[in-house]
Amino acid sequence: MTAPHMDPDEFRRAGHAVVDWIADYWATVGQLPVAPSDPPGTVAAALPTTPPTTGGEPVEAVLADLDAIVVPGLTHWQHPSFFGYFPANTSGPSVLGDLVSSGLGVQGILWATSPASTELETVLMDWLAHLLDLPQRFRSTGTGGGVIQDSASSATLVATLAALHRASGGRWRDTGIDRRYRAYTSTHGHSSIEKAARIAGLGSDGVRAIDVDPDTQALLPAALHAAIDADLAAGDVPAIVVATIGTTSTTAVDPIPEIGAICAEYGIWLHVDAAYAGAAAVCPELRWSHAGLEYADSYCFDPHKWLLTGFDCDAFWVADRAELIEALTVLPEFLRNAASDSGAVIDYRDWQVPLGRRFRALKLWFVLRWYGAEGLQAHIRSGVRLAERFAEQVRADDRFEVAAAHPFALVCFRLRADDDVNAALLASVNATGRVHLTHTRVAGRYTLRMAIGSPQTTETHIDDAWTLLATTAKDLLTP
Secondary structure, X not given: OOOOOOOHHHHHHHHHHHHHHHHHHHHHHHHOOOOOXXXXXXXXXXXXXXXXXXXXXXXXXXXXXXXXXXXXXXXXXXXXXXXXXXXXXXXXXXXXXXHXXXXXXXXXXXXXXXXXXXXXXXXXXXXXXXXXXXXXXXXXXXXXXXXXXXXXXXXXXXXXXXXXXXXXXXXXXXXXXXXXXXXXXXXXXXXXXXXXXXXXXXXHHHEEEEOEOOOOOOEOXXXXXXXXXHHXXXXXEEEEEEEEEOOOOXXXXXXXXXXXXXXXXXXXXXXXXXXXXXXXXXXXXHHHHHOOHHHOOEEEEOHHHHOOOOOOOEEEEEOOHHHHHHHHOOOOHHHOOHHHHXXXXXXXXXXXXXXXXXXXXXXXXXXXXXXXXXXXXXXXXXXXXXXHHHHHHHXXXXXXXXXXXOOOOEEEEEEOOOHHHHHHHHHHHHHOOXXXXXXXXXXXXXXXXXXOOOOOOOHHHHHHHXXXXXXXXXXXXXX
């Protein structure tokens, strides 16, 4: 028998049903519990143990199972009362752009495999650089340029590989790790930095965790300088420093100007990870956080966090694309072509670890054209304003304290009580299904995190979350 391919008319009908389903989900997600309460294995137990033998099952049946099996087992990241981790919010334009990308199904391995995919991405990355007012050295019109990675984790890995290539004088690409190389980041640097070091062959011990200022939670430049000097004295080679704009725990901003000057002094690659807070730079009043970026060899942020672009979409720039390409390029015969040989085109396969590439630029194009700079600025400012509203409520209650500065849209706070009580507070409010928060440790103390970013979140959601926290705290603290 022949395969039951979906013809264009069937796709059109099914597509309307799926779009309607998504629109209904967005319209009603605020009425659902933010996270499921069922035990592990619940969803798996509701699914058949073997795949279907015959195809052609109507889309209505699949959507019915989505409603009955999948949705009850989801943590709803698009929920207006989802305040955990960092936001990962999509939007209508982003979903439509992803749909078009999926429908086109092109591979952007090389310029030659789909010229429009490459050229649109290059222009979109220059657009983003303009929106964030990034240094000119990151623009494609000069020696630098941008590329869309799947995540900031991949951006950190790619930056680490390029840094090793530089630090080894080009030997790394051919002979691998021939000496002990070092990477540096703060004690609040993202876990992807250690993972990149492992993958690159430095090992976890190759990462130097630099102390932070106890008040600002930001990396201490003097401690970085001392660590580099100690490693040099031991015969090790400092390869890369990863500074952070908006750390995961507290959104602390490392002092990039001072860190950059140290990297320039020693010729060390500086990668700036702004995965969450980079989006804030669309607002001129928040660009103070990016001071010193002219020192950076590479920089990234995630539009898929706070810029209304669905996962996965990390924007990664380098100041010298030739260094990156030289470190990563591998050219088998089957990919040789006249356009690449001419040197007149960009082949993004040389800017990343995988060979294949989805057309991610489309969803970013849809988002930027729908919202424009003013719409994106309004979204960021709304999150900052709502975070300040929540922080004011925390500060007004003597039982609570704000645990760290909150320059963006994350508020770290805790009860003036021991760690067990704070952990119980988090567990209790999350168990209601009305909100979802996560935690970290600030100065070693258990601390709750309120991360705001959904376009559906309003003052009412913030006030309701605070009321729930305050009343739950009263129950916990009452003997």
